Amino acid sequence: MTVKGLASPPPPPSPPVVVSPCAACKILRRRCVDKCVLAPYFPPTDPLKFTNAHRVFGASNIIKFLQEIPESQRADAVSSMVYEANARIRDPVYGCAGAICNLQKQISELQAQLAKAQAELVNMQCQQTNLIALICMDMTQSSQELPNLPQQVPWVDTTCFLDDNVLGNSWEPLWT
Template identity: 75%
Template sequence: MKENGRKQGAVSPCAACKLLRRRCAPDCVFAPYFPADEPQKFANVHRVFGASNVNKMLQELPMQQRGDAVSSMVYEANARIRDPVYGCVGAISSLQQQIDVLQTQLAVAQAEVVHLRMRHIPF
C-alpha cells in the first residue's frame, strides 16, 4: 500500500527531502507533491522560491488547495528558469501577440471572403 507516494515502512525520501538531504518524515508536507521520481520538479521550485517559502505557503493553505498551489509554483518556476526576467508574464505576452496576429489574419481572410462573394452575386 502507498501513502503519500511512498510505500508504507519505506525510507525512500521524497524529491524535496532528498535534495535538502534530510530525513523524510511520514507527515512531510512536500512528499505528496514532489515524488522521488520527479527530482527536477522540486529542484526548480526550490531554486526560484526556496524550500522554506514553499513550506510556509503549503502550511498556510487548506489541504484541498495545496495541489493547485504546487502546480502553479512548478509552472512559474519552470517559466522563470527559461526566462529569468519575465517568467510567466513573458510567455503570456508572447501568446497574446500570437493571438493578435492571428485575429488580424482572420479579419483579412473574412474580408476577402466577403469581397469574393460580392463579385459572384449577379445584378
C-alpha cells in the same frame, strides 16, 4: 505451550515498509516524515520539479506557502509554482509574464489574420453574387433581343438571382 488463563504472546511486528523519501527531502538531505507537506506534490521520481521550485522560491517559502493554503488547493499551487519556476529559469527577467506577453501577441496576430480572411471571403461572395447577377441580366437581354426565343430561357431560372430592384445602387461591376 499456553497456560490456561494466560494469553499467548502477540506475534512479532512486521518489518516497517521502507518508503523512498520525497524528492524535496532527498534534495534537502533530511528525513522524510509521515506527514511531510511536500511528499504528495514532489514524488521521488521527479526531482527536477522540486529542484527548480527550490532554486527560485526556496524550500522554507514553499513549505510555508503550502501550510497556509487549504489542502484542496495545494496541488494547483504547486503546479503554478513549478510552472513559474521553470519559466523564471528560462527567462530570469520576465518569467511567466514574458510567455504570457508572447502568447497574447500571437493571439492578436491570429485574430488580425482571421479578420482579413473573413473580409476576403465576404468580398469573394459579393463578387460571385455580382457575377451571377451580371450573367443573368446578360442572358435576359439576349433572350429579349432574339424574337424567336421565348421570353424566359428554360434552362435559366432568373428568379433565384438578384434583379435591379434588389441590387439598387450598391451593385458595382467587377471590372470597368
